[in-house]
Amino acid sequence: MRLYNTLARKKQEFTPANGNDVNMYVCGITAYDLCHIGHARSSVVFDVLFRLLRHKGYNVTFIRNFTDIDDKIINRANEVGKSAADIAKQFINEFYVDMDRLKVLRADVEPKCTEHIGDMIALTQRLIDKGHAYSTTSGDVYFKVRSFEGYGKLSGRNIDELESGARVDPGDEKLDPLDFALWKSAKPGEPFWESPWGQGRPGWHLECSAMSEKYAPLPLDIHGGGQDLSFPHHENEIAQSEADTGKPFANYWVHNGFVQINSEKMSKSLGNFFTIRDILDKFLPETLRYFLLTMHYRSPLDFSFEALEEAEKGIKRIYSAMAQADVELSKSSWKKSPFPEELTAELDQIETHWVEAMDDDMNTAGALGHVFSAVRLTGRIAEDKNLRKSEGGQVFFTRIKTDMANWGAVLGIFEREPTEFLTELRDNRAARAGIDPARIQQLLDDRKEARKNKDFDKSDAIRDELAAMNVEVKDTPQGATWDVA
RNA sequence: GGCGACAUAGCCAAGUGGUAAGGCAGAGGUCUGCAAAACCUCCAUUCUCCGGUUCAAAUCCGGAUGUCGCCUCCA
Incomplete structure (x- = not known):
């Protein structure tokens, strides 16, 4: 190096x-x-x-x-x-x-x-x-x-x-x-x-x-x-x-x-x-650590809470991709449908680029750029029904997890269990915004009831109420979840 | 005054000779009861300015301007 x-x-x-x-x-x-x-x-x-x-x-x-x-x-x-x-x-x-x-x-x-x-x-x-x-x-x-x-x-x-x-x-x-x-x-x-x-x-x-x-x-x-x-x-x-x-x-x-x-x-x-x-009274330790690594170590680094919030979005997106890989990997059966070689080659490239960046005067900022390439690639594969259910998809998601673990071990980040981290991050942001998670859960329960009865007017009204509190709702197959906007 | 570093899109930022990574924000689309997330597409003919070297410069050289640091304890 x-x-x-x-x-x-x-x-x-x-x-x-x-x-x-x-x-x-x-x-x-x-x-x-x-x-x-x-x-x-x-x-x-x-x-x-x-x-x-x-x-x-x-x-x-x-x-x-x-x-x-x-x-x-x-x-x-x-x-x-x-x-x-x-x-x-x-x-x-x-x-x-x-x-x-x-x-x-x-x-x-x-x-x-x-x-x-x-x-x-x-x-x-x-x-x-x-x-x-x-x-x-x-x-x-x-x-x-x-x-x-x-x-x-x-x-x-x-x-x-x-x-x-x-x-x-x-x-x-x-x-x-x-x-x-x-x-x-x-x-x-x-x-x-x-x-x-x-x-x-x-x-x-x-x-x-x-x-x-x-x-x-x-x-x-x-x-x-x-x-x-x-x-x-x-x-x-x-x-x-x-x-x-x-x-x-x-x-x-x-x-x-x-x-x-x-x-x-x-x-x-x-x-x-x-x-x-x-x-750390306001942000998670990993957010700060990630933030510090988004700039090359020899450059001056301008600190502000706004910059930290932006870093927080970045690390959230990375952990979301990791969580997505976990969801896909939790499936038990995989199809023999074809998996394009180009996608594997793309991941090869990303792995190579990551090593090159770190070997070049410890360019963590450049290396994190390549991590985002892996994040986007993960999203693209998870998006495609055929790919994500294929045996090639299983190999891919497993490999992504290994890569993230390796990269994270060197950078000292991405080492948490993704959903656990994302929940902690959400609660951290909620606390900063003065949002009470119990109150949110109550509203979500009400909304669930309304949706069950196809009372979308009420359902939407509750969501508007939440939105006014700076909370956004996500409906997933596993039920509704929330996050701070 | 001496020494040194830096100047890249609206913002943050990587890139040290081969034709501008990435993130955030923004626009359009797919998906969705509507959303959100995610995904797709778009978003710098150009790297503070002026000269020079070179087939080729954000990258090298000279100059200008600006910002910052060290010369005193400091990560």
């Missing part, structure tokens, strides 16, 4: 360094607040990459860390009068709650910063020994950016230009304004760990280097994270790890694009963000 590599600024054929083994490290959350949609996107994107690589037969080791000590956590802890450790623990738990709902799989290794302080101290010491870092009288340790030749290669920065724009904080003891902290001395009242440089805590960039090195042989095959992490976070990780080991840190750098609100970056500082909970 091909992947866009930020380091090369183009798509490249993905080849793991070690045969069939793939090591993938993704920067996880800083645990100080509930996750927002941006976290959801990043998590879902790399979850799909994880699933896709495994699906392709690679032996994947997926590492996703938790930053459980840093300024934001300490600040939050002080605000609410808890310990930093308690805050981190709390929001790691909340992270799991959200991710489980979004069907984001657990990583193989989920290391926490505070459990690797010793590794980080050791790495810092090695960098000092090698002349890449220095300690100050106040007990801070800085990485000497100019001692690392490749600095700026990931983000395309020029070190001299960075220098000219660098902010100089008169309080610190950096030899060069570009130098960044590996170890920060503890201020009074802050959590700290003992180190050769006194009481303090690790700098943010350090943990990813230390933990990557610990849990995977370098270079990593894939290192991922949000686009904003490429500078300075990932640049600094490269400097630390490559200065330490002399080996490349990661071969493929994968960055996901941002979630935007009205074409503007969603961020805490702008205050225009939605948490995952905000969304």
Whole structure:
């Protein structure tokens, strides 16, 4: 497969360094607040990459860390009068709650910063020994950016230009304004760990280097994270790890694009963000996950509830086709009538296109387009009395179900029992519209009675009443069902 | 100021050299007691604009305009 590599600024054929083994490290959350949609996107994107690589037969080791000590956590802890450790623990738990709902799989290794302080101290010491870092009288340790030749290669920065724009904080003891902290001395009242440089805590960039090195042989095959992490976070990780080991840190750098609100970056500082909970109060988790996959992972994604409603229609249509296939397959006898080869060939094509799309830099949006081709094909066959009752039809519907299951396993969607999901979706939409399902059922029962007596005037009047409530009725051979219009 | 990304129909969106996927909305039709769903048909001679390279460009190059991001914590 091909992947866009930020380091090369183009798509490249993905080849793991070690045969069939793939090591993938993704920067996880800083645990100080509930996750927002941006976290959801990043998590879902790399979850799909994880699933896709495994699906392709690679032996994947997926590492996703938790930053459980840093300024934001300490600040939050002080605000609410808890310990930093308690805050981190709390929001790691909340992270799991959200991710489980979004069907984001657990990583193989989920290391926490505070459990690797010793590794980080050791790495810092090695960098000092090698002349890449220095300690100050106040007990801070800085990485000497100019001692690392490749600095700026990931983000395309020029070190001299960075220098000219660098902010100089008169309080610190950096030899060069570009130098960044590996170890920060503890201020009074802050959590700290003992180190050769006194009481303090690790700098943010350090943990990813230390933990990557610990849990995977370098270079990593894939290192991922949000686009904003490429500078300075990932640049600094490269400097630390490559200065330490002399080996490349990661071969493929994968960055996901941002979630935007009205074409503007969603961020805490702008205050225009939605948490995952905000969304899931109104929409099903699968709707959100599907929505996130309808755009290519590197493109900016504009979030709105209107867009989510549109995504909801899409996933409803896909599940409806799956439900239809189930209905057809529930029949017991199949006719020997002919089944056109072109239809089988069409499905062959769709399967091929789907794989090609996913292999081309994980094009989930393109792949979903092909899923709709399968949906339409299913509808066309189910529509034709001869086809749907034929043995070829049975083979076809079975195959569609298998395809949907395979595609869904990689995308992390389409894994529910269709009618169950559709009912849940309907009730979810009803709840949003303030519709009471029990009241609807009562009206449907009345209407059924009227229809039984061929009292179509009354029947239609009831349907009009329902329509006024934004409910539409469907008469099926199994009886009337309803949905939110 | 430096670096970078993006610009495709009413809306969302895929497409990185071979003649514009898909979804939503819309129009017509089949089906239906009437509907709904589903299915069928239609819906961009054209990809922000101007030049250039090429037999061939939405795709490559140069320029313009616009939008956004990074350079400070951030997925």
